[in-house]
Amino acid sequence: MQRSLNWQPSATLETLKARAALLASTRAFFAVRNVLEVDTPLLAQCGVTDPHLENLQTEFLQTTYYLQTSPEYAMKRLLAAGSGCIYQLSKVFRADEQSPRHNPEFTMLEWYRVGYSMQELIAEVGALLQATVNAPPLQQMTYQQLFMARLGIDPLAPNALAQLQTELAQRPELRDWASAESDLDTLLEGAMALVIEPQLQPEVPLVVTHYPASQAALAQLDPSDQRVALRFEVFYGGLELANGYQELTDAELQAQRFATDNARRAQLGKAQRTGDARLLAALQQGMPACSGVALGFDRLAMLVCRKHYISEVLPFAIDRA
């Protein structure tokens, strides 16, 4: 017999029961709010253009299919088709992502609220965290405020690039790449992930809003300040928990975002990805004004169960899959 094979679960059965209870309380949260549960396909003919996400891919009838990194495109097509508010608890897949907090296959809780502003959706995220993990009230600050408070640097100022280079190059562990980095977003993302995030108080759920327009992803730009986007992220318990937008609904702008993404991918030496034409067609027909958010369900389970490794809340993490 092969004794060395890790056939046993990476989570305890007690944790799996807590995970099941969390799934149930999440569904109950949306049921009372009349948000419709959907389950869109995980295999789609288009991948994602996002410069920093990679799809896993497979084949069906000689056609390449991409395992979805999030159910976003399909859910937006449902919204355009008149679904009204929807949510999904879905497996999603991201190539190259493995760490104590990442498993290449994980569960995403994603939902869209028709007619909601970004601020209204943030309030609902707070309610969900309160209902499921008994989180205290959310604190909120803008991306600009956060950088000013933690690094004394205005990320929107014309000299932000030089200031960040200087600041990060003072740190021996960052110096090698930061001093040579000429891309502002890479410096901002490095400062956020490697300097600011580790400083955040784990016991306070923090919402960071108004990301720079260059990191808008699929969010609308702020009509009152085009330098920033109506995008937010939630950090709690030392984890990046959720990412949301007041959604871009304009097909033409969406096509431009696909093109910008691909230009960035080319710069980074990554393969081009065809923008999803079905999403564009749906947007052309008209998607209602809405806000949407994607939340890492396994990380929510880590918070509930007080676990530090994502493998501890998965029946079988990738090394045992």
Add this chain to the structure above:
Amino acid sequence: MANYSTNEFKAGLKIMQDGEPCAIVENEMVKPGKGQAFNRVKIRKLISGKVVEKTFKSGDSVEGADVIDVDLAYLYNDGEFWHFMNNDTFEQIAADEKAVGDATKWLVEQDVCTLTLWNGNPIAVTPPNFVELEITETDPGLKGDTAGTGGKPATLITGAVVRVPLFVQIGEVIKVDTRTGEYVSRVQK
């Protein structure tokens, strides 16, 4: 030497950093949902022994270091170099004081040590986990004391100083854990 991409990083991989060969101790990906991924890495500098943290943009490559570990028997010290021999090929290698470092106090002739070679030259010597050495100097202990009540210092034949139980005497051979520098037991001669 080959280059390694960050996605090949794992504990034990030898890479060049700051002009010095290093071993990766810990490697962790830090990936914002929508942003650039980074590798946060703890590395041990193999010459200075210092452990430092570095970050890399995921996807970047770094130069590998031609570092290998070989098991060689310690022969003798000629005053300047410590000589080691491969027991299979009888090939000999001499390590200088910088490479031998603290290991000098644990070197016993014929004991097999691990030598770390960079581009073929020794940069570090790791003694066996346990060595047996004779005591050359220690205070006479109290009779009847068998339990460790803090013990007393004892100087070994190599100059190493180890805390030993009070009943251990000059001339006795003791077993020492070289990783902690702690006394393990007396050895029957």
